[in-house]
Amino acid sequence: MERPAWAPRSIDISVPSVSRIYDYYLGGSHNFEVDREAARRAMEFLPGLPKISQANRAFMRRAVRYAVAEGVTQFLDIGSGIPTFGSAHEVARAASPAARVVYVDHDPVAVAHSEAVLADNDDADVVAADLCKPQEILHSLQVTRLIDLDRPVALLLVAVLHFVEDADDPYAAVAELGAALAPGSLLVLTHASYEGIPMPTERAEGAVDVYKDIRNPLIMRSRDEIGRFFEGYDMVEPGLVPMPRWRPDTAPEDEDPWALSGFAGVGRRP
Amino acid sequence: MTAEPDGPEGRLRRFATIWSRAVYPVTSTSLTRPELEERLLPLARRLRGALLERGFDAEAGKDVGADLVDAHCTDPDALSHSLDCVDAYLVLYCGEDGPQEDLRIRASRLQHAMAAGFARALRERTLAEQEAISQAALRAQGVVAQALHASEARFRAVFEGAAIGIGIADLDGNVLQINGALLRMFGGSEQTLRGRRVQDLTHPEDAPQTWKLYDELVRGEREHYHTEKAFSRPDGTVLWTNLTVSLLRDADGEPQYTLALMEDTTERRLLNLRLRYEATHDALTGLPNRTLFFERLEKVLGAGEGKRFGLCYLDLDGFKTINDSLGHAAGDRLLVEVADRLQSCATAPGEMVARLGGDEFVALTTGPDTRHEVDELAARIMNALVAPVSIDGRELTVRGSIGIVEGPAGERSAAEVLRSADITMYRAKSAGGNRFELADPEADARAITRHGLTTALPAALERGEFFIEYQPLVHLGDGSVRGAEALVRWLHPQHGVLGPDRFIPLAERTGLIVPLGRWVLEESVRQAGEWRERTGDTDPLRINVNLSPCQLTHPGLVQDTVDILERAGVRPEALCLEVTESALIGADDDLLKPLRRLAEMGVDIALDDFGTGYSNLANLRRLPVSVLKLDRSFTQGMQQFPADPVDLKIVEGIVSLAHSLDLAVTVEGVETGAQAEQLRILGCDTAQGWYYARPGPPDRLHELALVDATG
Numbered sequence: 001m002e003r004p005a006w007a008p009r010s011i012d013i014s015v016p017s018v019s020r021i022y023d024y025y026l027g028g029s030h031n032f033e034v035d036r037e038a039a040r041r042a043m044e045f046l047p048g049l050p051k052i053s054q055a056n057r058a059f060m061r062r063a064v065r066y067a068v069a070e071g072v073t074q075f076l077d078i079g080s081g082i083p084t085f086g087s088a089h090e091v092a093r094a095a096s097p098a099a100r101v102v103y104v105d106h107d108p109v110a111v112a113h114s115e116a117v118l119a120d121n122d123d124a125d126v127v128a129a130d131l132c133k134p135q136e137i138l139h140s141l142q143v144t145r146l147i148d149l150d151r152p153v154a155l156l157l158v159a160v161l162h163f164v165e166d167a168d169d170p171y172a173a174v175a176e177l178g179a180a181l182a183p184g185s186l187l188v189l190t191h192a193s194y195e196g197i198p199m200p201t202e203r204a205e206g207a208v209d210v211y212k213d214i215r216n217p218l219i220m221r222s223r224d225e226i227g228r229f230f231e232g233y234d235m236v237e238p239g240l241v242p243m244p245r246w247r248p249d250t251a252p253e254d255e256d257p258w259a260l261s262g263f264a265g266v267g268r269r270p
Numbered sequence: 271m272t273a274e275p276d277g278p279e280g281r282l283r284r285f286a287t288i289w290s291r292a293v294y295p296v297t298s299t300s301l302t303r304p305e306l307e308e309r310l311l312p313l314a315r316r317l318r319g320a321l322l323e324r325g326f327d328a329e330a331g332k333d334v335g336a337d338l339v340d341a342h343c344t345d346p347d348a349l350s351h352s353l354d355c356v357d358a359y360l361v362l363y364c365g366e367d368g369p370q371e372d373l374r375i376r377a378s379r380l381q382h383a384m385a386a387g388f389a390r391a392l393r394e395r396t397l398a399e400q401e402a403i404s405q406a407a408l409r410a411q412g413v414v415a416q417a418l419h420a421s422e423a424r425f426r427a428v429f430e431g432a433a434i435g436i437g438i439a440d441l442d443g444n445v446l447q448i449n450g451a452l453l454r455m456f457g458g459s460e461q462t463l464r465g466r467r468v469q470d471l472t473h474p475e476d477a478p479q480t481w482k483l484y485d486e487l488v489r490g491e492r493e494h495y496h497t498e499k500a501f502s503r504p505d506g507t508v509l510w511t512n513l514t515v516s517l518l519r520d521a522d523g524e525p526q527y528t529l530a531l532m533e534d535t536t537e538r539r540l541l542n543l544r545l546r547y548e549a550t551h552d553a554l555t556g557l558p559n560r561t562l563f564f565e566r567l568e569k570v571l572g573a574g575e576g577k578r579f580g581l582c583y584l585d586l587d588g589f590k591t592i593n594d595s596l597g598h599a600a601g602d603r604l605l606v607e608v609a610d611r612l613q614s615c616a617t618a619p620g621e622m623v624a625r626l627g628g629d630e631f632v633a634l635t636t637g638p639d640t641r642h643e644v645d646e647l648a649a650r651i652m653n654a655l656v657a658p659v660s661i662d663g664r665e666l667t668v669r670g671s672i673g674i675v676e677g678p679a680g681e682r683s684a685a686e687v688l689r690s691a692d693i694t695m696y697r698a699k700s701a702g703g704n705r706f707e708l709a710d711p712e713a714d715a716r717a718i719t720r721h722g723l724t725t726a727l728p729a730a731l732e733r734g735e736f737f738i739e740y741q742p743l744v745h746l747g748d749g750s751v752r753g754a755e756a757l758v759r760w761l762h763p764q765h766g767v768l769g770p771d772r773f774i775p776l777a778e779r780t781g782l783i784v785p786l787g788r789w790v791l792e793e794s795v796r797q798a799g800e801w802r803e804r805t806g807d808t809d810p811l812r813i814n815v816n817l818s819p820c821q822l823t824h825p826g827l828v829q830d831t832v833d834i835l836e837r838a839g840v841r842p843e844a845l846c847l848e849v850t851e852s853a854l855i856g857a858d859d860d861l862l863k864p865l866r867r868l869a870e871m872g873v874d875i876a877l878d879d880f881g882t883g884y885s886n887l888a889n890l891r892r893l894p895v896s897v898l899k900l901d902r903s904f905t906q907g908m909q910q911f912p913a914d915p916v917d918l919k920i921v922e923g924i925v926s927l928a929h930s931l932d933l934a935v936t937v938e939g940v941e942t943g944a945q946a947e948q949l950r951i952l953g954c955d956t957a958q959g960w961y962y963a964r965p966g967p968p969d970r971l972h973e974l975a976l977v978d979a980t981g
Contacts, residue, residue: 011414013407020403027298027344029399030406050298057300082403085342086300108413113406249302256295 011108016214018163019081019110025053030082030113038214045206046199048258055243055259056159056190061091062247063188063266066236067154068095072186074153076143078104078131078177079160083117088156089124099123100146104137106130131160132168134176152184152269161229162192162219162262174229183269187233190264191226192218196242197261226263233267240265278366285363286314289355293338296347309341317356318364321376331383336391338384344395349388353381435511435532438518441488441525443468455511455534457503468528473500473508487517490525498535510536552625554602555609563624563632567684570636577679580644582633582651583691584612587669587703589629600661605629607661608668611654616647632691644676648706671698672706693717723762724776731786735761738793739965742974743814743936743958746950751974753812755848755958756794757965758786778820787821792834795845797968799838811971814846814876819853828864831873842872846897850878854893862894869894876936881924890931898928902939905959908948909941918952925953 016038020031024039027050031039043049064075073096077088080103092099103114103126114126125142137143147153155177164170178187194201204220211218227240238246242260274280290307299306313334320330338352356377365373429436435452439445445463456463468484476499483495494516501509511532518527550562558566570579586608593601605625612623612631620636633651637643651672658665673694675687682690690709696717698707730736740754760768777783798813805811821827835842847868854862854877869875876897877890881904900921907917921937928935937949940959949957963974 011407011411013411025298027342029396030403032403032407054298054300057298058302061300108410109403109407112410112413113403116402116406116409250304 013109016216017107017109018211018214018216019105019107022053022159023082023084025050026057026084028082028084030084038210042207042210045203045210046197046258048198048256048261049207051256051258052192052261053159055256055261056264057086059190059243059246059264060088060156060158060188061086062249063156063186063264064088064091064154065095066247066266067186067188068092068099070186072152072154072184073099074147074151075099075101075156076104076137076147076153076177077101077156077158078137079157079163080105080114080126081107081110083114089118089121093123101125102127102140102142102146104129104131131157131164132170132173134173134180137177138180149180150182152182152186154186154188155181157187157189157229159190159192161189162221163216165217165219171228171231175232178232178269181269185269186236187230187267187269189226189229189266190243190262191229192220192262193222193226194220195223195261195263198257223263226265230265230267232269234270236266236268278364281363282314282318283311285318285355285359286311288359288363289314289352292351292355293343293348296345296351297341297343298345299342301342306341313337314364317360317380320380321360321364321373322366322368326376326379328379328383331380332387332390334380335384335387335389338388339391339395344392349385352388353384356381356384435530435534437463437530437532439468439528439530441528443470443488443528446527452532455509455532456501457505459504468530471501473502475500475508484515484528487515487528488525490517490519493517499532508536509534510539552609555606555625557609557613557631558622558624560624560626563622563626563634564684566622566624567634567687570634571679571682571684571687573636573679575678575680577636578640578677579679579687580635580637580640580647580676581674581687581691582644582648582706583673583675583688583695584631584633584651584670585672585695585699586629587671587699592666596661596664596666603661604659604666604668607659608655612651615650615654618643621647632688640676644674648672648674652704652706669704671695671703673698673709674706675709689718690714719765720776723765723768723773724780726762727773727777727780727782727786730760730762731782731789735763736786736789737761738790738797738968740794740797740968740971741958741965742963742971743812743956744962746946746954746957751811751971752956753814753844753846754971755814755965756790756797756816758790774818778818781820783818783820784824787816787818788830788834791815791831792838795834795838795840798844799840800968801971802840802844810841810844812844812846812874813840814848816878817847817849819850822849822853822861822864828867831868832871842868843874846874846876848876848878848899849895851880851882854889857893862892866894869896881920887927890927890933895933897934897936898924899936899938900924900954902937902959905937905939905941905945905949908945913944913948918948921949921954922952929953 013032014034016034020035021039021042023030024036039049046052067073067075073092075088075092080088083089083103088103089099089101092101101124103118103124105111105114105126106129108128111126111128118124118126123146125146127137127140127142129136129140131137138149143149157174161170161174164173174187178185194204197204208218208220223240230240240263243262243264244255244259246264246266248255286307290303290310293310294303294306297306301309316330316334320327335349338348343349343352360377360380361370361373365377429449432449432451435449435455437445437448437452445466445468448463453460453463469481472481477497480497480499483492483497486492487495494514496512496514499511499513501511503509512535514531516529516531517525518529520526550559550565551557552559567579567581570577589601589604592604608629608631609623609625612633616623616633616635618635618637621634623631623633625631633647635643635647652670655668655670658667660666673691673696675691675694677687693714694707694709697710697713698705701707737759739757739759741757742751743753743755744750745752758770758774760773762768774783777786794813794815798811802810817827831845831847835845847865849865865875874896875894876899877893877895878899879901880898881901904917904921904924907914925935934955935953936956936958937954938958940946940949940957940961942961945959946957946961963970
């Protein structure tokens with residue numbers, strides 16, 4: 001039987017969480033030994049995971065700045081995880097004082113931490129909700145308070161869709177979210193893929209197995225499959241590309257080869 | 271800031287560039303390398319300041335180390351790369367022209383301080399982040415605990431406040447928890463259920479599978495089941511429930527508890543029983559009604575081979591009269607009394623009495639020897655009706671007619687059986703009533719044919735299945751053909767040619783006689799018109815057409831007749847309408863008015879079958895009649911030789927009377943020459959019968975008339 005809506009989700013911090021693992025990749029200490037243990041095991045197979053995470057972070061930063069430059073100052077960051085340095089609201093506020101950000105995560109610890117970080121911040125808030133239940137997100141108090149859905153919104157789905165299995169139909173969820181967005185809205189998305197990893201696929205599968213073990217499967221998708229998330233959007237130049245290739249600020253020679261793993265792209269709702 | 275490439279500022283920037291290049295690969299910052307360089311530039315400036323300050327203070331190194339952590343260069347390698355960089359390039363790019371040895375010592379001490387500052391800041395940051403995430407986890411758990419508490423409270427509220435009964439038992443059947451609603455259903459005593467086992471809650475009315483389902487559930491073979499179940503309350507009453515039992519499993523899927531949800535359906539059940547009783551019983555007499563009777567009869571008829579049934583269909587004789595004369599209340603009381611008596615006649619197992627409606631009752635028997643039993647049952651019923659019923663001080667004699675059907679199950683439907691019983695009852699009734707008759711397939715068949723003909727009549731008229739034969743009317747004086755009587759026939763697709771006796775009564779009962787009669791009139795008059803055209807206007811052939819009582823009262827009679835005559839170009843004098851004597855008995859002026867109108871126009875009116883009914887001679891004077899048609903019974907006595915003298919006297923008297931009233935006399939059924947001669951001597955005017963001609967097609971008549979004219 002499915003858990004009824006009114007029964008609370010249980011919290012077990014002895015179980016690794018992908019958002020705390022991500023924090024660990026990014027050099028943070030917002031994590032517990034179980035998280036670090038899982039992260040270290042995954043890094044045995046893919047030592048470049050921190051670089052990949054960093055590239056995600058850097059792409060998000062460029063995409064947020066791009067959005068502000070395009071006049072989009074409302075941000076819905078789903079799968080935001082633990083807010084560390086360079087969070088969407090920091091980047092956005094630096095680019096535009098009018099920016100408003102709503103974070104969404106289903107990890108209660110990440111949400112609790114976000115609430116603490118955003119306690120004094122009137123222009124950013126966090127919603128505890130599941131990406132697969134778009135209506136809960138769209139009709140949350142926080143979104144209602146901070147985001148005007150009649151104006152363009154930048155929907156950030158950075159390093160999150162690869163944690164949604166096909167059985168939960170991430171395409172439907174993305175389409176449903178998109179349907180609620182005004183024309184001119186941007187879909188900012190990154191996704192893990194075997195393509196671009198500077199290592200044989202078999203080794204990368206070891207890291208995928210680690211995520212399977214912690215019951216948070218990592219779903220690798222092909223470039224075509226990732227491209228399907230942008231159905232109904234016009235791709236912004238340069239399209240769906242490895243993360244460092246998306247409107248880089250600096251010469252590519254600085255880039256670590258690991259950063260080329262997976263894909264990033266921005267689409268605009270016509 | 272612009273700087274000479276080789277000026278101090280330019281050299282400082284070169285140092286920062288080198289530093290950022292060394293550190294950038296090991297940081298996890300989202301800044302770009304140039305941005306990091308901008309971030310490191312002030313740090314480089316501070317290091318240069320410390321290096322060149324008159325009084326040396328290594329504290330600046332600590333700050334720079336701490337700032338590195340702030341710039342998210344938290345990886346230990348970021349420190350070691352930074353120290354390498356300071357060691358190799360700080361004095362080179364920022365030392366200017368100072369004493370190299372001093373500068374080296376200073377740079378070295380700054381590195382020590384940077385390491386210390388970095389370590390302290392990293393420790394602080396790590397501890398702060400650890401604290402923050404722990405706090406977040408605690409808060410999140412607090413939220414969950416609160417939600418759990420709320421959910422628990424909500425569940426308790428649901429459990430306690432539910433209108434349905436909820437009970438939880440372990441797998442051994444021990445009742446662990448019950449809610450207030452369940453307690454109330456069982457009469458409010460906790461002892462009834464506390465400490466009891468589910469298995470003890472049996473009831474004689476438990477469906478056979480009830481406990482099998484429970485066992486399957488407890489064994490984990492099914493998740494839930496739904497059933498209707500009765501429980502005994504401590505006070506001895508019965509609690510009926512809609513019961514749903516579900517299996518509760520633990521996190522590993524092992525069966526743990528059983529959860530029972532029950533809804534008290536006792537009252538609804540009683541209501542249903544009452545509604546069912548009301549739907550299946552007659553409100554007046556309390557007897558089973560038609561619905562229940564049909565259910566029973568269908569069950570009996572659906573029973574296996576070798577089973578037989580017997581059925582008595584009773585209709586009270588003259589009940590309508592009682593109702594009309596004494597009122598419905600008295601009629602109802604009579605029915606109640608009859609019902610009681612019938613009830614007492616059918617008390618054996620397998621016997622039942624029902625009221626079908628009105629004064630119609632049925633008794634059913636399904637005993638082992640129905641052939642014998644059903645006769646006895648009918649006799650008992652007749653016997654039960656013998657004693658008069660006392661109502662309002664009157665002793666009413668009740669009689670009834672019974673139709674009996676007996677036979678094997680499985681051959682006929684309930685409706686067929688009941689129809690047979692109905693037909694048989696009518697047979698008993700038409701035989702005088704106060705008797706019973708046994709169903710007879712042939713009598714049934716006749717009745718069914720009659721029914722079939724009745725329903726086929728309207729279509730037959732539309733399809734033109736009727737035709738007319740003509741029987742000549744002959745003048746007794748000279749033997750000439752004067753006209754003919756039109757006799758309608760039905761060419762039935764299955765039964766062949768049917769005479770009017772087979773269908774005219776049916777047509778009269780259904781009212782179809784009006785259109786049929788009009789058709790006959792139209793067709794005959796048209797035929798008369800045809801004859802007239804052939805024979806010329808002098809002395810035309812007349813046509814006799816029968817008029818039924820229904821047509822007589824139909825308001826369109828006169829106008830229809832006028833129209834038909836005009837359309838055919840036939841003079842009214844050529845038409846004679848025959849009306850039976852019985853139709854005119856007691857006729858008032860309203861009824862006679864149309865006949866009078868027709869007679870005034872010149873149409874002859876004949877009194878048909880004269881002598882069979884009342885034969886109220888005095889009445890003859892006021893009837894607009896010009897012809898008497900003597901019934902064939904009078905002529906039958908003249909077929910023998912010598913003729914019956916009484917018949918002769920009667921006919922002679924009638925003829926004399928008729929002539930004195932200016933009426934012509936026609937005789938029917940003339941079959942011999944002697945008869946014809948006799949009737950001529952007696953003074954009869956015209957005759958018809960087989961002696962002259964049988965009824966036949968219109969051309970035959972024409973031929974006869976021609977022969978007559980030439981002969």
